Amino acid sequence: MVDSVVDxxxxxxxxxxxxxxxxxxxxxxxxxxxxxPMRFWQENMPEGMFLKSEPFASSLGSPRPGGGFDDYTSGWRAGRPIPLGTFLAYGRWFADRLVPETEPDRVxxxxxxxxxxxxTLxxxxxxxxxxxxxxxxxxxFAHVPDEFAGLPAELASHPVAHRDLGRFAGQDVAVVGAGQSALETAALLAESGAYPCVLARTTRLAWNAVPDASLSLVRGPRSGLGRGWRTWLWSERPSTVRFLPERTRRRIVRTTMPPAGAWWLRERLADVPVRLGQHVTEVAAHAGRVVIQTRDHEGxxxxxEADHAITATGYVCDLDRVGVLxxxxxxxxxTRHGxxxxxxxxxxxxxxxxxxxLTAALSFGPVMRFVHGSDFAAARIATHIARTNPSRPMPRVPAQARP
Incomplete structure (x- = not known):
């Protein structure tokens, strides 16, 4: 017996x-x-974090004008990083204005x-x-490399496990990765009194350029995923991705916006040791610490050795991990590839x-990994449901069965 019905x-x-x-x-x-509303961002993103996306690419999908990030902040200038707290407040403001009926339960x-x-709730x-x-x-979908998967939580974790990085003050922390998450985690650790060391496979860190809103036929237009003609296509016309071969779509999702740090983060890492060209080959626990063995490109x-390892190695979609289904x-x-x-x-x-x-990225491209894709996805889903699942009378639930 069901307690209620809904379209x-x-x-x-x-x-x-x-x-x-x-x-x-x-x-x-x-x-x-x-x-x-915004619970994951509140509980699983580190205090002191800034969004990497620009203001125009940080809006949730609104069916009418007036629900964008700029409407909430009244002209946040380009190039000014958005603090996590500001984005959280915007998301809750959006919910209060457009979706006030949100139910604070779990499925x-x-x-x-x-x-x-x-x-079932x-x-x-x-x-x-x-x-x-x-x-x-x-x-x-937080991804932890196999080498670290067998370690206990007190020795190895993913960044989503830490709201407060101050807990590592005075400790040696190995941060694995070369993207924004790894580099910002290392910076926040150092600023919290920890002693981080970055381990990255790449031989050279990549840094995003200072935002430039000017038009450029050579460099291409600016979009929610950066600058460039192909980037603009994946960002602003994600429906085109569906017509590409699967192998091409996988490559686009994997290579668009490769690991890189925001331009404003670079100077904050000036005193953080960074070891490049390091491939993790073996990980073990010893005397209450984690021991990481690496090999460089010359062998x-x-x-x-560290008190803890944080593997900032991204997210990998795997529908089998959606346990509520x-x-x-x-x-x-x-499914294809998860x-x-x-x-x-x-x-x-x-x-x-x-x-x-993220679960829609293989079908609609890399923009589905970012907030910027929310408006396109929401509009498409709402349109499809309104056309194919028009509201029809559903069976009444007896009053005594309702909670």
Whole structure:
């Protein structure tokens, strides 16, 4: 027996979940969105962090004018980094204005049923939904290299495990990676009194240039993913990615915006040791510390000992890690390389089951890894649902069955 019914249930209240719910509401679709607005950003991003994206590329998807980041901040200038707290406040402001009905619960299970899907909430309520939108964010896809996977949490972790890096004050911390997450984590650690050391496979750190809003036919237009004609295409016309061969799409997702640090971060790492060209070959725990063995491109072996290792090695989509989906759904939905296969409306092979955010990257390209892609995804999903799942009378739930 179910306790309530709804046309669409959105799982997750991050940038993509809020954007999808706002667009659905704008089309008059009966919608429930489950989750605390911006919770992952609040609980799993480090204090003192700044967004790498520019103001124009940091807006959630609004179905009407007035919901963008610039509308909240009244002219945040280009090139000025956005503090995490400011972005959190903007996301909550967006939710209050456009999706005030957000429910601060958790979804514990999504199962198929005769009328669509049955969703169980942490309150114990069961909801019958004609369509479900999975906007679960990136947290569940945090990637830890195999070499570190066997270590206990007190010796190795991913950046998403740390809201307060001050806990490492006075400790040696090895930071593995060469992208923004690794470099900013190292800077924040040093500023918190820790002694970080960056280990990177690349032989040279890459740094993003100071933003330039001028037009340039040679360098190409500016977009949410940077500057360049191809970058503009993947950023502003993500529907074109679907028409490319799968191998090309995988390469685009992997290589667009490769690991690099923001220009404003460079001087903050001046006193942080950085060891380049280091490939991790072996990791072990010894006497309460982590011992990391590396080999450089000339074959020279080195060893680093630390009190803790933080593997800032990104996120890898794997639908099997979305535990709220029933085993039957995970077994049935078509996937490629861990990603669900989606149609032009972000719908999976199971009618009425949609995916937004990182899980849509193989179908719609690298912009789905960033906030900038939320408006396109939300508009497409809302349009598809409104056209293919028009509201129809659903079975009434007896009053005594409602919570």
């Amino acid at each position: 669409v249930l959105v799982v997750g209240a991050g940038p993509y979940g809020l954007s999808v719910a706002a667009h659905l509401k704008g089309r008059g679709v009966q919608t429930r969105i489950i989750g605390v 514990t299970a999504v199962e198929r049923s005769g009328t669509g899907y049955t969703v 942490s309150t114990g309520e069961t909801v019958a939904a004609r369509a479900v939108v999975m906007a679960v964010g990136v947290g569940g 020279q072996v080195s060893r680093v 029933s085993p039957e759904i995970r077994r049935t939905v078509h 990603y669900p296969v989606l149609d032009a409306g972000f719908q999976s092979s199971l009618p009425g089951l949609y995916f937004a955010g």
